Amino acid sequence: MPAPLPRRTALRAGLFAAGAVPLLASCSGGSTRTAGNPAYATLDQADAVARGPVGVDLPETPTLHRIRAQGVLRQSGSVTTPGFGMMNPATGKITGFDIGIAQLLAKYLLGTPEVDTITGGADTREAILQNQSVDVAVCTYTISKSRARLVSFAGPYYVARSGIVVGADGPQVTAVRDLADKDVAVQPGAAQEALQKACPQARAVVFEESSQCAAAVRQGRVQAWSANTAILLGKAAVDARLRMTPATYGSSPFGIGLPKDDPAFKQIVVGFLQRIAADGSWRRLWEQTVGPLVSGPAPEPPRPGSVPGS
Numbered sequence: 001m002p003a004p005l006p007r008r009t010a011l012r013a014g015l016f017a018a019g020a021v022p023l024l025a026s027c028s029g030g031s032t033r034t035a036g037n038p039a040y041a042t043l044d045q046a047d048a049v050a051r052g053p054v055g056v057d058l059p060e061t062p063t064l065h066r067i068r069a070q071g072v073l074r075q076s077g078s079v080t081t082p083g084f085g086m087m088n089p090a091t092g093k094i095t096g097f098d099i100g101i102a103q104l105l106a107k108y109l110l111g112t113p114e115v116d117t118i119t120g121g122a123d124t125r126e127a128i129l130q131n132q133s134v135d136v137a138v139c140t141y142t143i144s145k146s147r148a149r150l151v152s153f154a155g156p157y158y159v160a161r162s163g164i165v166v167g168a169d170g171p172q173v174t175a176v177r178d179l180a181d182k183d184v185a186v187q188p189g190a191a192q193e194a195l196q197k198a199c200p201q202a203r204a205v206v207f208e209e210s211s212q213c214a215a216a217v218r219q220g221r222v223q224a225w226s227a228n229t230a231i232l233l234g235k236a237a238v239d240a241r242l243r244m245t246p247a248t249y250g251s252s253p254f255g256i257g258l259p260k261d262d263p264a265f266k267q268i269v270v271g272f273l274q275r276i277a278a279d280g281s282w283r284r285l286w287e288q289t290v291g292p293l294v295s296g297p298a299p300e301p302p303r304p305g306s307v308p309g310s
């Protein structure tokens with residue numbers, strides 16, 4: 001018999017640093033996007049989570065002890081990334097691949113998929129993991145060597161690439177070199193570094209949130225927006241004012257960010273990723289979240305530890 005579904009997934013706006021996302025703003029933007037795409041309203045990872053595994057005889061670690069004392073897994077996440085983490089105002093639920101990974105992990109650790117999702121800017125994740133304001137970061141979080149010096153990563157659990165979005169009537173872009181001498185919106189960190197490495201002649205315009213990057217393209221303040229394809233595919237799928245170009249470059253391996261001072265807990269999370277890949281939970285989750293927004297079958301889950309920094 002399937003395990004009981006979560007009562008709900010809680011959401012708090014991040015309050016830990018400048019650049020945190022006000023909840024009201026997130027819900028307002030989500031309402032517009034939801035109305036424009038019937039497929040979005042069907043996204044629901046509940047079945048995949050209900051059929052996910054529960055960890056047995058897990059070793060006691062400080063992080064696991066804290067999570068079990070809380071009775072909930074605190075996740076740094078996003079509610080503005082369709083397909084990966086998005087608030088649906090019609091149902092009050094957060095749906096997507098990342099929130100599903102967090103719920104599956106909570107169920108593996110606690111027996112129930114209780115998750116408290118905390119939003120914040122892209123440059124706050126290391127800080128709130130280090131000060132234990134959250135237990136994990138599951139938010140299209142690209143593993144990099146620079147970040148791995150500050151936090152631990154379990155994964156990758158998905159490997160995206162860098163992509164490029166323009167406005168519906170924007171310039172033709174078939175390769176990253178076409179961004180030379182153009183203003184390009186990026187978020188700080190991995191996306192900014194990838195753009196500067198692939199096309200140093202592009203003029204990076206940095207925004208904290210993906211929703212701000214999308215708005216800059218729609219308003220003509222930049223000619224393009226570069227981010228990982230997971231973010232861009234979801235945004236372009238639900239907003240006809242944005243156009244996904246065929247240009248891709250680099251690699252964006254997503255990991256579960258963890259506190260650096262508990263290596264035994266990292267091994268538990270690595271075991272969790274191996275388990276959901278082997279028992280079909282990973283594939284079901286993909287098919288119920290990202291799958292309806294993109295074409296083609298679910299990809300194969302990557303092997304944990306297969307990229308530098310993981």
